[in-house]
Amino acid sequence: MDEEEDLESIGEQLYTRIYPKHKEAAGKLTGMLLELPGPVLRQMLQDEAMLTAAVEKALRALQLPQEPRETCKDEDDASVSSDSLGEQLFELVDVYNTGHSQKITGMLLEQHKEAVLNLLSDPKLLEEQVNHALKTLKEQNEETDVSDTSDADDTEKLGEKLFSLVEEMDPRHANDITGMLLEMDPAALQQLLSDHTMLEVAVQKAQAALNT
Template identity: 85%
Template sequence: MDEAEDLETLGEKLYNLILPKHKENAGKLTGMLLELPGPVLSQMLQDKAMLTAALEKALRALQLAQDPSKGTCKDEDDMSASSDSLGEQLFELVDVYNTGYSQKITGMLLEQHKDAVSNLLSDPKLLEEQVNFALKTLKEQNMEETDISDTSDADDTERLGEKIFSLVEEMDPLHANDITGMLLEMEPAALQQLISDHTMLEVAVQKAQAALDTQNQPLST
């Protein structure tokens, strides 16, 4: 019951924000936005730019649903243009869900028959189901990729070693081998960070150089 009450409260707040600018479609637009996850809606109430962007996308979807004739085509050029516009419209609707995978999900949905894609544009419920399903599939694929990468740790370390060596060689060609060997004792995730952050790499190299200097110093008698 709490969730229903929360949704009702969010709906009222959204409606009050939408009404001044979109009197005719305020109810429909509020209904479309309420399909989004609760946390996204809460964020929209605090972030006007985010709400405006979502409203623009919802408005375009409404216009398309009210005037599907825009999607009709007569020859092959029109066919490809119409497919492009379908993709753009679908992307805008998918993007509202803030999944982080808008581009990939749109691509997956566009593999369906054109009529099925048109149905998604005019049926928010169906679109939500398909977006959730595509998101689940993508996350499962990512997990599988992680499993596969675990089995090839040796290859990854070798590749990381080569990258680190080439970067270290630019800073200290004389000790590049020794320094790379020392850095490769770090975790792969930390090594990835060194490759992408030059400042961090410089600090790590300086530490390794200091350690090497200490090792090479003759023992005082």
């Protein structure tokens, strides 16, 4: 009962907030928003921008023309319905403000149509799936971050070595020249560090570019 009472009070608060701007559609909009998970609704009541965004999405959904279904075009219907499924799912996923709505929607749409329909009708299930997809994305990002940081460390070390060598040749422009050389491939940079003549040529080219 508590949950029902809680939902009822959230609904009343939502209606009160929505009514001044959307008198005619306030009831429908409130009903649509109440399909979202409780934690999201509570967050909306505290976050004006999130509430406004959700109301605008619900409004757009209300304004979409309801096209009559034609039974004779099964294939067309299947593609149209899967498109609209994707749109509906995106609208719901986007409310979570994860910053990855497009990717998460794509991940969820890889499931069977029945499973996607379940997500649209079951806010708790949707919340679980969104959190799971978000976790997966974060893990992927962490993996790429780790490789990025090791690359960044390598580049930093190369840069330090390169700077000390360039500084001996041209102390005044060492920073600029090192910056220009660091745009080269790491393999080419390694070559410069091991071949002093090549480095001199590269520094001269960079000096010429700086003087133009």
